Amino acid sequence: MTDLHINDKGHYGADTSEGLTVEVQGDPKAIFFKEIVRASLTANVCSSCGFTEIFTAGNLDRLWVHYKRANR
């Protein structure tokens, strides 16, 4: 999946536990699948050099299905 929007709640939602998410926005012209599907981002950080990997956690199958339908 490419060009997914990263949603940052930090500015106005810093008091919540929700961090960064990626989201797939449905096709606004579609009758179905208009909803936004989100998944949380987590990071693995090397304590020696700081190398960081970002992973998406959540329902990847649902994200993929939504992505395919939104990017026909």
Ligand SMILES: [Zn+2]
């Ligand atoms: Zn390292």
